[in-house]
Amino acid sequence: MSTVNVHQKAHGQTEEARAERTRGGQAYRPHVDILESKDELILVADMPGVKHDNIDINFEEHVLTIQGRVEPRYGEGVNFLLYEYGVGDFYRTFRLSEEIDSTKIHAEHANGVLTVYLPKSEKTKPRKIAVTASA
Amino acid sequence: MVYRRNGLNPVIQLRDEMDRLVGDFFAPLAGGPASRSSISAQGYPALNVWEEADVIHVEAEVPELKSEDLDISVVGNEVAIRGKRSAGVPEGAAYHRQERGVGEFNRLLRLPVELDPNRVEASLKDGILLIKLPKAESAKPKKIKVEPGK
Numbered sequence: 001m002s003t004v005n006v007h008q009k010a011h012g013q014t015e016e017a018r019a020e021r022t023r024g025g026q027a028y029r030p031h032v033d034i035l036e037s038k039d040e041l042i043l044v045a046d047m048p049g050v051k052h053d054n055i056d057i058n059f060e061e062h063v064l065t066i067q068g069r070v071e072p073r074y075g076e077g078v079n080f081l082l083y084e085y086g087v088g089d090f091y092r093t094f095r096l097s098e099e100i101d102s103t104k105i106h107a108e109h110a111n112g113v114l115t116v117y118l119p120k121s122e123k124t125k126p127r128k129i130a131v132t133a134s135a
Numbered sequence: 136m137v138y139r140r141n142g143l144n145p146v147i148q149l150r151d152e153m154d155r156l157v158g159d160f161f162a163p164l165a166g167g168p169a170s171r172s173s174i175s176a177q178g179y180p181a182l183n184v185w186e187e188a189d190v191i192h193v194e195a196e197v198p199e200l201k202s203e204d205l206d207i208s209v210v211g212n213e214v215a216i217r218g219k220r221s222a223g224v225p226e227g228a229a230y231h232r233q234e235r236g237v238g239e240f241n242r243l244l245r246l247p248v249e250l251d252p253n254r255v256e257a258s259l260k261d262g263i264l265l266i267k268l269p270k271a272e273s274a275k276p277k278k279i280k281v282e283p284g285k
Contacts, residue, residue, distance in 0.1 A: 046262070
């Protein structure tokens with residue numbers, strides 16, 4: 001399990017990120033699970049074939065973007081007997097309604113699976129209010 | 136963002152009618168455009184298979200699985216890939232969305248040539264399983280020398 005850096009790009013940089021994913025070839029929508037606990041949202045994405053250094057995660061204005069670049073695996077003139085899936089980059093965006101503490105977002109990557117942890121900001125966490133008995 | 140599929144090599148009929156799922160765990164969720172792959176259409180895992188003169192390569196995307204979760208066996212011209220993917224739900228967490236299939240799978244692939252089961256190699260990296268299946272000696276292409284006529 002290795003840690004992935006999460007970028008919080010400034011406004012001006014998003015166009016560049018968008019252009020990047022059109023880098024020839026197909027982009028695929030990864031299958032994801034989204035879980036919620038008391039303190040955080042957890043996003044788990046299947047990104048088989050993506051190397052650690054080729055993952056890019058952005059969080060900006062409630063939108064989380066995950067990208068995984070996949071290096072081509074097949075040479076020219078391969079004689080396929082069966083071709084059931086295409087190979088290409090992964091790309092998907094999510095709009096989050098929960099208030100997220102963007103400074104605490106972190107991610108892990110292992111065995112082709114990306115896990116992004118999105119801690120809720122303090123103000124949206126349920127809070128137990130202690131009631132002091134009056135004398 | 137489309138699911139891409141090439142047809143089978145029309146010359147070689149590749150039969151894998153024996154594919155089956157244990158249970159129905161890998162049925163895709165309803166709705167949602169441009170899903171990556173339709174797992175139920177062909178069985179899980181989806182396979183890309185290609186051939187060279189002496190060897191057949193079988194590749195599968197099996198994210199999250201570790202080598203101990205997979206069981207691969209080769210008999211004659213058949214390859215069986217069995218395994219199990221389980222959902223690791225952190226304590227106190229609940230699903231909002233679950234697209235990643237869980238459960239047991241068993242995929243049987245019948246190839247057009249006999250294989251040499253003693254020299255099969257398999258590797259697993261970043262969720263990609265690659266199986267290298269050398270053809271049996273009898274199945275390898277042979278050069279036939281044509282004697283000059285007298």
